[in-house]
Amino acid sequence: MSDLIVAVDGPAGSGKSSVSREAARRLGFAYLDTGAAYRALAWHCLDEGVDVEDAVAVAARVPGFDYAIGMSPDRYFVRVGGEDITPDIREPRVTAVVSAVARVPEVRAGLTELFRRLVAERPEPGVIVEGRDITTVVAPDAAVRVLLTATPEARMARRSAELGAKPTESMTQQLASRDAQDLKVVDFMNAAEGVTTLDSTELDFEQTVQALIDIVRARPSA
Ligand SMILES: Nc1ncnc2c1ncn2[C@@H]1O[C@H](COP(=O)(O)OP(=O)(O)OP(=O)(O)O)[C@@H](O)[C@H]1O
Ligand SMILES: Nc1ccn([C@@H]2O[C@H](COP(=O)(O)O)[C@@H](O)[C@H]2O)c(=O)n1
Numbered sequence: 001m002s003d004l005i006v007a008v009d010g011p012a013g014s015g016k017s018s019v020s021r022e023a024a025r026r027l028g029f030a031y032l033d034t035g036a037a038y039r040a041l042a043w044h045c046l047d048e049g050v051d052v053e054d055a056v057a058v059a060a061r062v063p064g065f066d067y068a069i070g071m072s073p074d075r076y077f078v079r080v081g082g083e084d085i086t087p088d089i090r091e092p093r094v095t096a097v098v099s100a101v102a103r104v105p106e107v108r109a110g111l112t113e114l115f116r117r118l119v120a121e122r123p124e125p126g127v128i129v130e131g132r133d134i135t136t137v138v139a140p141d142a143a144v145r146v147l148l149t150a151t152p153e154a155r156m157a158r159r160s161a162e163l164g165a166k167p168t169e170s171m172t173q174q175l176a177s178r179d180a181q182d183l184k185v186v187d188f189m190n191a192a193e194g195v196t197t198l199d200s201t202e203l204d205f206e207q208t209v210q211a212l213i214d215i216v217r218a219r220p221s222a
Contacts, residue, residue, distance in 0.1 A: 004029075004126035005119060006216055007134035009188045010148035011179045013155035015200055015208055016130040019148065022205075023128060023212045025073035030122040032071055034131035034138065035098075036078050037111050039089035040067055042098040044080050052097045059106035067114070071122060095174070099181035108185070112138050126216075133186040135195045144219050146212065147191040150201045152176065 006029070010016045017033050024031035041061065042052065050057050070077040078086045088094070101107055115138050119127050129138065135145040150158075156175060160167040183189065191197045196215055200208040 004144070004216075005139050005142040006126060006128040006144040006146070006212075007139045007142035008128060008130040008146045008148055008212070009132055009135045009195075010130075011155065011188060012175050012182075013159045014148045014150050015158070015205070016148055018205070019200070019208050019212055020128045020130040021073045021076070022209045023216070024126075026209070026213060027126060027128075027216065028124060029073075029126035029128055030071040030119075030124045031073045032115060032118060032127060032129040033069065033076070034111070034115055034129060034134065036069055036089060037067060037114065038102045038107070039094055039098050040069075040078050040080050040085060041065060041107060041111070042101040043085055043089050043091075043094050045101060046093065046097065052100045055104045055106075058101055058104045062106055062110035065110070069118070071118065071127070095178070099178055102182065103185050108133075108137075132182055132188040136186065136192050140192075143221065144216050145192075145195040146215055147188070147195050147197045148208075148212075149189070149197060149199050154201045 008016055008020050017035070021031050044065065045052050045058055045061060048061070050061060052058060066081045068079040076086070077084055078089055115129065119129060119139070129142075131138065135142065135147065152172075152175070156167045156172050159175065160171060198208070198211055198215065203211060
């Protein structure tokens, strides 16, 4: 079982997944992308024709949710019912409904339990877990807790560079709207007590990865 949990939260496009994965690779840690589980459940609901606005119907999908995720930084995959849906969960139709699925209390409780189990099973010396409520709900006792932020402009510029497109009004609105919906459920814009804020607005990717590693190495018990 992993001794060291590193919890990383932050808004959409702040770099949580990419920075956490690279830092985990360099530290020899496992890495858990928790947003992938919410996305996979949203994908599953769409696939099964479940109305994502019907909280009772969505909650009913949690108990039998057959989910698997790769937690090795070099072997990332997402499967539901044995089917590889790694690229599918990033489709705009999934992104558009994931917040509705994520606000259902039974979904949050079921996935939180799943995340804790997945982390506890890992043999690596540490696990970086990233999402929205990791520092506050999933792993509030984590040895290292970080809020990774960047201005909306920086996040939008990075997301559009990733897509090879210029930032459009609609993309900017979608990013802001998803954050606004998610913020009704959990506060990932303000660092909770004891959480270190890492603002990457003026940092490039390499500097951000290094800053996260430095925070991990500087933890009090290290
Ligand atoms: N400090 C940085 N400087 C420049 N680009 C960065 C930096 N950090 C991350 N990126 C890039 O920004 C993009 C968004 O990062 P990433 O997908 O990791 O964000 P995220 O917080 O996980 O987003 P989401 O919550 O929407 O999944 C990626 O292309 C990533 O490589
Ligand atoms: N701990 C988390 C992680 C994610 N969510 C919800 O999932 C959506 C997708 O997350 P990404 O990190 O892949 O963008 C996100 O918009 C939230 O609705 C969550 O609630 N808690």
